[in-house]
Amino acid sequence: MYDIIKYIKRIKFSLFKNMDKLKIATLLGSLRKDSFNKSLLNYVMEISKDTLDISIIDINLPLFNEDMESNPTDSVLKLRNTIKDSDGVLIITPEYNYSIPGLLKNAIDWGSRPYTENVFSKKPMGLIGASSGAMGTVRSQSHIRQVCTFLNAFVMNKPEVLITFSKDKFDNNNKLIDSKTKDIIDEFVNNFEKWVKAINQIKDLI
Numbered sequence: 164m165y166d167i168i169k170y171i172k173r174i175k176f177s178l179f180k181n182m183d184k185l186k187i188a189t190l191l192g193s194l195r196k197d198s199f200n201k202s203l204l205n206y207v208m209e210i211s212k213d214t215l216d217i218s219i220i221d222i223n224l225p226l227f228n229e230d231m232e233s234n235p236t237d238s239v240l241k242l243r244n245t246i247k248d249s250d251g252v253l254i255i256t257p258e259y260n261y262s263i264p265g266l267l268k269n270a271i272d273w274g275s276r277p278y279t280e281n282v283f284s285k286k287p288m289g290l291i292g293a294s295s296g297a298m299g300t301v302r303s304q305s306h307i308r309q310v311c312t313f314l315n316a317f318v319m320n321k322p323e324v325l326i327t328f329s330k331d332k333f334d335n336n337n338k339l340i341d342s343k344t345k346d347i348i349d350e351f352v353n354n355f356e357k358w359v360k361a362i363n364q365i366k367d368l369i
């Protein structure tokens with residue numbers, strides 16, 4: 164009898180465990196198998212497993228075509244629904260040619276349309292990036308912020324996570340090993356949780 168009660172309690176706990184977690188829809192701007200940005204996402208997931216329920220959206224989507232807006236593919240619908248159902252959006256991306264990788268911009272464009280159904284509107288958003296260069300995705304991130312102004316997404320400002328010379332920050336298994344980078348991501352995750360809660364509390368007033 165005691166075992167049954169324990170069993171029921173355990174099921175109840177695992178059923179409700181996810182309810183307190185914030186649902187975060189993630190757009191990862193690299194499809195590369197050994198992507199450093201994917202490794203960053205893995206680190207974020209590891210340190211936030213008790214507080215964030217992170218889903219990674221497949222952004223391997225058809226090229227945006229306005230003619231298809233009213234008849235989108237299942238993959239586009241999935242992107243739209245995952246973002247709509249989320250408490251917040253996290254973008255983790257490299258910089259391509261001083262700007263936003265095309266596949267990420269394509270996914271953002273799909274999520275932003277039709278115009279009246281822009282799924283990013285009033286979503287709290289966080290931004291992280293790693294690149295092999297000395298500028299650590301600063302240009303890519305500033306372009307995303309510009310895009311987000313039109314999307315009416317609320318991008319957290321600080322801390323900025325601009326990871327430079329990414330090869331030096333990971334080991335041979337692509338595991339994050341740099342302690343300063345870990346510290347800034349820890350701070351980012353901590354602030355992002357607060358940001359998501361705060362924006363969701365006020366978003367209907369603005």
Ligand SMILES: Cc1cc2nc3c(=O)[nH]c(=O)nc-3n(C[C@H](O)[C@H](O)[C@H](O)COP(=O)(O)O)c2cc1C
Pocket residue numbers: 193194195197198199200201256257258259260261262293294295296297298299300329
């Ligand atoms: C098409 C392309 C353009 C790139 N442009 C830049 C750039 O403008 N600035 C930069 O720092 N790195 C640039 N890189 C290098 C990327 O930072 C590097 O490949 C990075 O590791 C990609 O992220 P990932 O490891 O998550 O795939 C570029 C790479 C590619 C493939």
